[in-house]
Amino acid sequence: MIVRSFADITDTDRHVRSRSGTWESKRIVLAKENVGFSLHETTVFAGTETSMWYAN
Template sequence: MIVRSFKDIEGTDRHVKAASGTWESKRIVLAKEKVGFSLHETVLYAGTETSMWYANHIEAVLCVEGEAELTDDETGEKHWITPGTMYLLDGHERHTMRPKTDFRCVCVFNPPVTGREDHDENGVYPLLTEPEEV
């Protein structure tokens, strides 16, 4: 059993701040736990814009605080995301988030991330793996 709090991971390598300066993420469950998914609390900052494309992952996102506009960059369709709203990127959709306020969400990734990922120039997380233990 693993018991861990967000407070436990503040300031550690599990507390990732994007090079873009538009978000930070506390990665509470990672690939090294070997449970088949990763779990994060992410905050996207008010007034920013982040374009993403999880070409290598499926992501489910549950908003717990704040408001943001989610745009499906492939169709142009827009959605207003507020607390209690979930979106699932089950088709690897390219998308853009525009938070009106600081936007706090809980995210689940499959396959799990290692904690070292940041979006590349295309908004993609590379598919990183943990080294096998011998």
């Protein structure tokens, strides 16, 4: 079992921020951990515009 908090992720390589400063993503579970899925929380900040593309 993986137990991980946002405090464990913040300011690590799992905490990704856009160069433009419009969003950030906290990668909680990564595909390389071989649990069959990945999980992240992405925050798009209010008052900003962001173009996104999610490939399948």
